[in-house]
Amino acid sequence: MSVGCWDTIAAYAFRSLGYGERLLPREGFTLCEHFTLIGSGLIWNVYFGVLALIFGFFLATAVALGKATANPLIRKPCEWFVFVFRGSPLFIQFFFAYQLFVLLPRDGIEIFGITAETRWLTRAWAGALIVLFLNTAAYSAEIFYGALQSVPRGDMEAAEAYGLTGWNKFRRITWPTMLRLAWPAYTNEAIFLFHATTLVYFSGFPAWQQSGDALYYANYFADKTFNPFVAYPIVAFYFILLTLTVIGLFSIINKRLNQHLPGERKRIRYRPQLIR
């Protein structure tokens, strides 16, 4: 690595967060600049993916349980939530949410005498995160719901025989079993979600001061150089690394979920899907 490349890294490594050199490279476009800026953009993909996944996990569990209850007042809203977010394209959801957030009054909303700021919702870091959170919650809820339906009856009967009821039974038996059954599919959903984060800056949410994600910068380079054969393979490379990391982390959890079952430590098979 040449000395010049270290300078580029110093200038652009955190460009996507607004630190470092203000102006993006305008000509020349070295390979080093490609790698640094696109890598810098990847910070946003990781940010969106990790936070949406963590928040989405809890909502998904709640919605899956809601879908499985007999009470239609709870079941119906949960079913509709899943249907709306799984039945429509994420791309349109982004556009829709952005327009919705833009329409909120600029000065904020008065709630009990306190003005709630609404401007930040139109920014990608918050607005797009909310959409991704709800979207992944809906997809994961469907996965968890399916797993919940296939929890073995014998497990539940055994739990009852031990005197476990209510929250205790759920916490110790139902929930871990559900997670164990859902985990391979949930791993795919996680990978899928990280891929979906590339849509954010192409769907209404503006990139402020040219701070965008990995694909945003790749697109910038491809537009400027009119050469798609460098920038896009670099994004692909970064995403393969990201995908492998996700698979690695999720298999560690998978091992833990299955550790009480001898010979059941199946490897997670990654079955790719595309756009939601």
Add this chain to the structure above:
Amino acid sequence: MFEWCADPDTLEGFAWVACYLTNGKHLTAYMSFGTVMLLLAITAPVSLAFGFAGATAARSPVAPLRWLGKGYTAIVRGVPDIVFFLFFVIALDQGFEWMRHQVLCPDWTEPIRQGSDFVVCPAAKLPLSNAPQAVHEVYGFFLAVLTFAIVFGAFAANILFGAMRAVPRAQMETAEAYGMSHRQAFWRVLIPQMWIFALPGLSNLWMILVKATPLLFLLGVEDIVYWARELGGSKGPIFDYPHPDWSLWYFSALLVFYLGLTRVSEVVLGRITRKLSHGQATVAGEALRG
């Protein structure tokens, strides 16, 4: 559209809405729903064909062909599809122009890539610079369809490859025992039986394809997303039908359109699954016998 729409300023209430929704731009926008349907109608069979070719190649006893097939099914793993969309739409365009350049202008000496420019001889340009607007639009749509077909073909190849392997081995052995050649066993035994195994995957792929159609907008086609943005934006008094920013309503209409499309697909695919399960030695097939 209606003759009483001649002077929009005098219209009120329902009449205004009726005239607004049937003005020229809106009628063009309604056509773009047709663009989406056309894309689905062309892409689905073409990517199925790509997938079939890919899966067959991946099973081939000829090593280079097998690598080609395996490579094709592997490219879409781990990389966001939208990267492929953005990549292929330029790469295909430049590829076509480059090939035409090699054939049509063999005497051209200047380099094709000059800094940030991609320069081919005028005769190799696609479409030709003097072509009418419609040709440009058709070419853009063609590139989009091809891009969709390549990406979705890779996924279909994955599914069909798995389905071909899921057909019980005994079926093929029986075919060989009857003296069928390799080719005969493939076409008469393997292919007819693989569909039921491929159907869940293909149904899923169809749903994903439906939900991927708004990405046409990113490929530069004037699709429904383009029109929703165009028509929804606020219109000042200089327009015949001034209104504030109505984007939200246009995007809700798109949302409803897609929800309807996926719902109809679900119902239809459910029926096909039922039909194909008849007479199969599977749980679903057994259930239908009772």
